[in-house]
Amino acid sequence: MANTTQPTAGLSPSPAVGKIQDERLRDVSLVTRIMRRPELGALAGLVLVAIFFASTADPSMFTLAGIMNILSPASQLGILAIAAALLMIGGEFDLSIGSMVAFTGLVFGAFVTLSGWPLLAAIAATFVVAAVLGGINGQIVIRTRLPSFIVTLAFLFILRGLSLVGLKWATGGSTQMRGIAGQADEGFIREIFSGNALEGFFSWLAADDLVAKFPNGTPTVTGVPVSILWFIGFALLATWILLRTRAGNWIFAAGGDSNAARNSGVPVDRVKTALFMLTAASAALVAILTVLDAGSTDARRGFQKEFEAIIAAVIGGCLLTGGYGSAIGAFFGAIIFGMVSIGLTYTRFDSDWFQVFLGAMLLLAVLFNNFIRRKVTGER
Amino acid sequence: MDANVPLIEIRDLVKHFGSVIALSGVSLTVNRGEVMCLLGDNGAGKSTLIKTLAGVHQPTSGEFLVEGRPVSFSSPRDALDAGIATVYQDLAMIPLMSVTRNFFMGREPVKGVWPFRRVDFDHCDEVTREEMHRIGIDVRDPHQAVGTLSGGERQCVAIARAVYFGAKVLILDEPTSALGVAQTSMVLKYIHQVRQKGLGVIFITHNVRHAYAVGDRFTVLNRGKTLGTYAKSEIAIEELQNLMAGGKELQAVSEDLGGMV
Numbered sequence: 219m220a221n222t223t224q225p226t227a228g229l230s231p232s233p234a235v236g237k238i239q240d241e242r243l244r245d246v247s248l249v250t251r252i253m254r255r256p257e258l259g260a261l262a263g264l265v266l267v268a269i270f271f272a273s274t275a276d277p278s279m280f281t282l283a284g285i286m287n288i289l290s291p292a293s294q295l296g297i298l299a300i301a302a303a304l305l306m307i308g309g310e311f312d313l314s315i316g317s318m319v320a321f322t323g324l325v326f327g328a329f330v331t332l333s334g335w336p337l338l339a340a341i342a343a344t345f346v347v348a349a350v351l352g353g354i355n356g357q358i359v360i361r362t363r364l365p366s367f368i369v370t371l372a373f374l375f376i377l378r379g380l381s382l383v384g385l386k387w388a389t390g391g392s393t394q395m396r397g398i399a400g401q402a403d404e405g406f407i408r409e410i411f412s413g414n415a416l417e418g419f420f421s422w423l424a425a426d427d428l429v430a431k432f433p434n435g436t437p438t439v440t441g442v443p444v445s446i447l448w449f450i451g452f453a454l455l456a457t458w459i460l461l462r463t464r465a466g467n468w469i470f471a472a473g474g475d476s477n478a479a480r481n482s483g484v485p486v487d488r489v490k491t492a493l494f495m496l497t498a499a500s501a502a503l504v505a506i507l508t509v510l511d512a513g514s515t516d517a518r519r520g521f522q523k524e525f526e527a528i529i530a531a532v533i534g535g536c537l538l539t540g541g542y543g544s545a546i547g548a549f550f551g552a553i554i555f556g557m558v559s560i561g562l563t564y565t566r567f568d569s570d571w572f573q574v575f576l577g578a579m580l581l582l583a584v585l586f587n588n589f590i591r592r593k594v595t596g597e598r
Numbered sequence: 599m600d601a602n603v604p605l606i607e608i609r610d611l612v613k614h615f616g617s618v619i620a621l622s623g624v625s626l627t628v629n630r631g632e633v634m635c636l637l638g639d640n641g642a643g644k645s646t647l648i649k650t651l652a653g654v655h656q657p658t659s660g661e662f663l664v665e666g667r668p669v670s671f672s673s674p675r676d677a678l679d680a681g682i683a684t685v686y687q688d689l690a691m692i693p694l695m696s697v698t699r700n701f702f703m704g705r706e707p708v709k710g711v712w713p714f715r716r717v718d719f720d721h722c723d724e725v726t727r728e729e730m731h732r733i734g735i736d737v738r739d740p741h742q743a744v745g746t747l748s749g750g751e752r753q754c755v756a757i758a759r760a761v762y763f764g765a766k767v768l769i770l771d772e773p774t775s776a777l778g779v780a781q782t783s784m785v786l787k788y789i790h791q792v793r794q795k796g797l798g799v800i801f802i803t804h805n806v807r808h809a810y811a812v813g814d815r816f817t818v819l820n821r822g823k824t825l826g827t828y829a830k831s832e833i834a835i836e837e838l839q840n841l842m843a844g845g846k847e848l849q850a851v852s853e854d855l856g857g858m859v
Contacts, residue, residue, distance in 0.1 A: 254741070462716040464706045471703050474692035481652075481686060483675045483704035541694045594694065594743045 253593060256535030257547030259586045263533060263579065264550045267557050275564035282429055282439045284564070286446070292556025293449035294504050296549055298523055299530035300449075300456050301500035303548035306531050307460070308493045309473030309540030310359060310366040312352075314373035315527055318501035319508075319520025320381040322348045326506055327395045327515045328388050330402050338407045344502050351377075352498025356491035374524065382517045399513030412510035414441025445507045449549070452500070456545035469493065474541030529576065530555055533583040537591060554579065603666040604629050605767050605798040606651065606682070611660035613646055620646040622822040623660070628767055628798040633789060635809035636802045637842045638819035644802050647819065648769050651800070652684040653677030665766075683760035684769040687776065691752050693745030698726045700744050701759050729758045733788055750781030754788050767798045774808050786812050806839045818842050 252258060271279060278284050298315050305312055325347050329340035355373055359366040385393050402408060409415075417440055423429045424437035431437045460466040471479035472486045480486050501520065509515045532538065533554060534547025558576070562569040604627040613621040621643045628634045638644045649655045651662075653671030662669055664680050671677045677684070691700050698719065706717040726740040735751050744752060753773045760768055770789065774782040789812050793799055803809050809816060816833065818825040818841050825841060833841075 251741075254743075458716075462719070464708060464715075464717055467699055467703060467706055467717060470695055470699065471692055474694050478686075478692050479703065481654075481674055481684065483678055537694075541692065591694070594745065 253590065256542060256544040256587075256590070257550060258535070259583055259590070260534040260547040260550035260554065263583070264554050264557070267554050267561075271557065271561045271564065274567075275561055279561055279564040286439055286443065288556045288560045289446045289449075289553070290443050290556070291559060292552045293443070293445040294508060295523065295526055295530060295555055296449045296552030297445075297452055297500050297504050297507075298497075298527040299534070299548040299552045300452055300545050301497040302524075302527040303531035303534055303536050303543055303545050304456055304460065304469060305493045305497050306528070306536040306538070306540060307473045307543045308469045308490055309476060310356075310490055310493065311370060311528065312355065312494060312497045313367065313370040313524045314355065314377055315497055315501045316520040316523035316525075317374050317377035317381065318348065318351065318498050319505045319523060320515070320517055321351075321377040321384070322498075322502040323505035323509045323515035323519045324381050324384045324388070324395065324517075326502070326509055327398045328384070330398050331395065332388060334401070337402045337405070340402075341407065341411065341506055344506060345499055348498040348502035349495040352495040353491055355498070356494030359494070360487045360490060378517070381519075385515075385517050393518075394514055394516040396514040398509055398515065402510060408510065409444075411444065411506055413444060415444050415447055417441035445504075445511075448503065448507065449552075453545055453549040460545050465489070465492075470541055472540075526555060529580050532587070533579060535583075535587060535590075537587055538584075542591060542594075551583075604663075605665060606800075607661075607663040607666075608651070609661040609663075611647070611650065611662065612658045613643075613650055613655060614658045620822055621650070621657075624819065624822070624824050626817045626824060626827060628800055630766075630798055631793055631796045632814045633793050633799040633801050633812050635813035635816045636800055636819060637804065637806065637809055637816055637838065639804060639842060641821075642819040643822040644819055645771070646822075648684060648771055648800070648802060651677070651682060651769060653682075678763075678765075681764065681766035682769065683763070683765035683767070685753065685756040685760060685771065685773060687772040691744045691747075691756055694743055696741045697730070697744055697747070697755065698722045698740040701726045701729070701740075701755065701762075705763055725762070729762055730755070733758050733791075748781060749777050750784045753777070753785050757785075757788060757792060761792060761795070761797065765797065767800065768792060769800045769802070771802050772804070773801070774803065774805065782808065804842070806835060806842060810835045810838065 279288075298319075302312065302315065322344050326340060326344040329335050329343050330337065333340075335343070351373075355366075355370055358364070358369050362369070382393060385395055389395050399412075420429065420437045420439060420441050424431040424435065429437050429439065460469060468479070468484045468486075468489045471482070471484045472489045476486045504523075505515070505519065508519065530551035531543065531548045533551035534544060534549070536543030536547065555576075558579075559569075559572050562572055562575075606626075606628040608627075609625045611621055611624045612619075624643070624647055626634065626636075636644055636647070646655065650657050653674045653676050656670065656672065664682070669676075669680060671680070674684070692703070695703070699722075702717070702722050702725075707721055708715050709718045710716055723740045730736075730740070733754050735747070735754060744755070747755065753770075757768065757770070757773075773785050773789075777785065786808065789799060789801060793812075793814075801809065801813060810830070813830060815827055815829050816838055817827045818838070820842075828838070
């Protein structure tokens with residue numbers, strides 16, 4: 219490896235060519251490099267949507283309080299979307315995540331109210347249940363080689379049904395379980411999973427007139443909802459894993475061509491199972507966050523979130539065929555979602571335009587992604 | 599290590615898939631610094647044989663020695679660890695991934711301590727650039743997707759990857775079958791270069807001319823059996839063609855058409 223520039227007669231380029239090559243190395247145009255980023259579309263979309271609302275919506279939308287309003291729903295969807303994006307890049311779908319939110323919400327509620335376990339144990343047990351279910355999803359897909367689309371579609375119904383049946387069983391006939399917040403013990407663990415963070419910081423900001431406050435001196439935004447911090451943290455972690463670690467390279471490889479990956483020694487089945495477990499665990503996280511916030515859970519939790527998560531991932535640049543996409547793109551995709559769904563209420567438009575907007579956005583994103591993929595791979 | 603011990607030696611290798619007998623007693627050897635061409639028509643058992651050597655399938659019976667030691671692989675990983683690298687015709691590379699990511703796929707060098715362990719991409723990019731430069735492929739940017747490379751370049755990158763990771767034996771599954779003339783000669787040249795490094799190469803093809811251009815010895819497979827192994831000095835290209843096609847019939851057709859098929 220030491221003397222790598224030594225040309226072998228007749229085969230390697232002459233030193234002169236080598237020099238030119240080196241010059242061209244630095245000459246990858248900025249445009250090309252930006253074009254290669256899968257999240258480009260989502261970022262551009264976010265800018266466009268922001269411009270649209272900046273010009274049509276009430277200015278209060280872009281105050282700190284308005285932004286928190288947007289980010290709250292975006293963060294819950296976003297946690298699911300980032301996991302869905304990783305799974306999609308790994309070449310699989312999970313249509314059961316919405317139902318998984320309802321089911322793990324029930325499991326968590328039952329652990330807290332019926333078993334009387336401490337909160338930490340209930341949370342840990344909920345994650346374990348979710349991971350096992352995700353692992354089952356993954357193993358069925360891997361062993362049968364059926365499309366994950368159909369396997370997880372089955373689980374969409376199974377888990378939704380189990381949530382209904384389980385809730386009725388646990389509550390004696392109701393499809394809503396209340397009083398979870400009252401049963402859960404207070405303390406540090408609870409603060410990680412519910413309420414607002416950085417409250418002291420915001421009071422300090424308000425005291426120094428750096429953020430808006432009410433006449434009595436309390437800031438209009440008392441803190442950042444913890445779900446937003448989870449969302450941002452998860453996006454950063456997922457991006458780092460995807461772009462900088464072995465696991466990330468294996469995810470791309472497994473989704474790009476599982477045979478080629480396997481032949482190169484990538485443990486494709488393990489990667490995919492882990493991704494299914496991660497997706498289920500992300501649904502459990504959303505369930506825990508929302509159940510602790512609302513204090514109750516019901517059978518309609520997470521309804522249709524699987525589609526929204528996949529749409530956010532696609533807007534974020536993920537290809538439906540796998541092997542390409544980004545976690546940070548899904549992050550932006552989820553924010554677009556939140557901005558449009560909340561933003562319409564700040565405008566004079568009927569908020570039912572949301573669905574039209576959503577479909578159009580999805581179509582645009584798919585067309586754009588397709589174009590980019592051809593660009594990247596040089597397909598003609 | 600004794601230089602005379604073959605890198606790979608198989609004797610009477612048999613592979614059944616249920617009631618189908620894919621290989622019924624195949625023997626061959628591969629030595630250092632030699633290109634061993636494996637010829638055979640469709641259905642002769644070439645794919646099964648190489649997949650068995652590559653650890654994808656396990657043989658039903660027969661001996662399989664690597665550098666004189668009996669081995670039994672349970673996965674492609676085992677074969678890779680034993681120094682047997684396979685470059686598949688169309689499954690070598692992932693088009694959407696960058697050249698660097700493909701090059702190090704499954705063997706990413708890491709730095710840092712867990713949980714901050716990460717792939718050393720600077721090193722990866724540097725190695726990829728050097729290796730591409732060495733085989734004369736003009737990769738302007740190791741981050742460009744493999745899909746932007748030509749078919750011949752992809753094969754060469756796949757071979758370079760195997761060589762870089764210390765393969766002793768390279769199994770090339772029809773590396774030239776989908777390529778044009780210029781691309782083919784690029785790959786054949788590179789195979790020659792690999793042989794000079796002292797690696798053993800198993801070159802699977804059904805193009806006799808490509809085989810004859812770089813091969814040292816030729817093993818012909820037919821219906822799951824070896825018809826024989828010939829050194830280049832022992833056999834002419836026409837004989838090899840006939841042997842592979844399984845007899846006189848094709849020769850007659852070939853003469854009717856006024857040339858070699």
